Amino acid sequence: MNSKHTGYPSDPTMTYSHEFWDNYSLFLLKQNIKKSVVPWYVLRTQHYIAEFPDEHIRTHTPYHVEQFLTKSGRETKLSAWQFGQVVDAIRILFSLALKLSWASDFDWDYWRMSAKPLEASHATVARDYTNALEGLAALDGEERCDHTLYTRYQPAITEVVRAIRLKNYSIRTEQTYQGWVSRFFYFHKPDDVSGLTGRHVKQYLEYLALKRNVSISTQKQALNALAFLFNQVWQKPLDDLDEFIGAKRQRKLPVVLSREEVRRIFQQLKGTHHLMAGLLYGGGLRLMECVTLRVLDVDFDYNQLHIRNAKGGKDRVVPLPERFKDALKEQIAKVERLHQIDLRNGFGEVYLPESLSQKYQQAAKELRWQYVFPASAVGVDPRTGVIRRHHLHETSLQKIIRRAVKQAGITKHATSHTFRHSFATHLLESGYDIRTVQELLGHSDVSTTMIYTHVLNTPGISVRSPADMI
Structure with a gap:
């Protein structure tokens, strides 16, 4: 096995016998790991154990795993899928092989799925560096x-x-x-x-x-x-359209979850993704508004989240759910620890729009500008080549929510955006006026917000089903 493809130095000295690793390879096969990649899983596990030579593996805690994954996440030679393999190998070791109690609550999904790098066309970085003709x-x-x-x-x-x-x-x-x-x-x-x-x-x-x-x-x-x-x-009025044949118009109402369905989905989520879903629902955030939230956007004193430069270039303020306040404080504390480690290792820079980076030249390494939900691995900026810790890729949260919806037994076509629809509908059900909901959602026109009145059981007047009056 060629070590240059692992992203690590040459194989460490192992204190475990060959027989032990042969048996562990058989164990991995029983966990439905493909035979062709079993040697890589063994190697990932060996590198983890070698990182703590003076401590017995059964005495390890979540801190050991976070310490190792943080170090691995700074290894730019590791691609996202390789880093995910590292996480999965350690997960199997502690959750399935050793069956340590803390392993079932560890946030494996966040570490494994949030290492995906941003593409060159991603909305976060494309505007400042893109060649306007690229990809056409x-x-x-x-x-x-x-x-x-x-x-x-x-x-x-x-x-x-x-x-x-x-x-x-x-x-x-x-x-x-x-x-x-x-x-x-x-x-x-x-x-x-x-x-x-x-x-x-x-x-x-x-x-x-x-x-x-x-x-x-x-x-x-x-x-x-x-x-x-x-x-x-072209400053040339578009005329001569007359009555062109239009596509078939389908009047679609937004999918809305009941409060009980929201609770069931939350029960299937944990860790960072649970917190993110809580902010999507609790603040009516769009997916990218949540993913790109920065530390300075969180106001614990006023229980508010500041959503900046949202759709249409508008800023707005939304409520910070009280029930997620402590979890968000813990998340920001993790970000601060991670940021300090990154700074000590020569990293610590975050992406800033070009206008901001020119105005505040040292801001990119300040804690307040760091993403609240950072990627689990540093990555090379797809436009500039600078090594940065971006926010986690939004597809990570989308996949986790889709899985949670399925596990909760919900047959509705619910996505991450469904939480925003549910936020608006539940506020209207609770008696909040539509203008307030409009402001919280950031809609320019109240007619856009009016769509949610159509999914309420009481659209303006109390309507009781005739079947309930027999």
């Missing part, structure tokens, strides 16, 4: 373009991105709009994009509805992007 040639299927088309439309797409950034739209909107504009160009393949008119837009929208069978929301999203191209970028 990677459209799928029949929309894939050749290099000639890609080169031909570069100036027009760059113009779109520039206009979006001048208006300070979110990176998600930027990525969505440039995607639709690119597809629009590649669909018509004009020699000169300035010759495109409303008639071409109508043709493309009808193609989406009739050939691609997109939803009404997807067609509307494409229309918004193309309207931005014509009206804001």
Whole structure:
């Protein structure tokens, strides 16, 4: 086994016999570990044991595991899946082999799943460093373009991105709009994009509805992007649309969990992911608002969370649930300990938007700017190459919540965003006025918030089922 692929130095000296490790390999096979990776699990376990040569393995505590995983998380040669393998190997050792009591409560999921690095296109880092044209040639299927088309439309797409950034739209909107504009160009393949008119837009929208069978929301999203191209970028009013064939409109109400269902899901969660789900529901947070929360955004004195630069560029204040207050204090204390260790080892820097990093040049290493939910491993910034500890990847929380919903026996299509829907609905059920709920959700228009009145059992008047009146 070549040690250069492990991310560790050469194999440590073992005090356990070959017979012991042969038996342990058989034990791993019984735990459904693939035969091809059993040697790696053995090696991960050996490296862990060798880290504490003077202490018997049965005397280890969660502190030993955290100490080792923190050290492993600073090893940049370890990829995310390798780090996850390290966590899983230690989990099997303590939970299944030794069956130590504390192992069942240890937050293995957080350590294993939150090491995934951010992609170059991730919303956290894409805006400041992205090449506006990056990735536009990677459209799928029949929309894939050749290099000639890609080169031909570069100036027009760059113009779109520039206009979006001048208006300070979110990176998600930027990525969505440039995607639709690119597809629009590649669909018509004009020699000169300035010759495109409303008639071409109508043709493309009808193609989406009739050939691609997109939803009404997807067609509307494409229309918004193309309207931005014509009206804001080219300063050419979008006309000649007439009555184009629209996608089939489906009136969908948001999925809402009952209070009992929320409790059942929470019972399936623990540790960091339990706390995050609690903030999603307790504060009505969007997924990325929770994941990117920083230490300075938490106000324990006023029981508030400050959500900064949210959707639409708006800031807002939401309640900090009292029941999660102690857990959040413990989480921030963990962040502080981890940050001090990172600083001692030459790390400790966190991502800041370019405007902030220029204004506060030392802020990136200050505790208050650290993420409340950091990744379990440091990673190379996909844009700059700087080694940083980013926030955990949002897919970690999404996967854990999906699993918890299933384990709770809930058949509704509930996701991380369902907690936000439930937050709004339960507030309205409790008698809070819709304007208050609108402010807490950060909606610009109260009509957006009104959707939640449709899922209440009492939408304005008390309605009793006729079946209950027999």
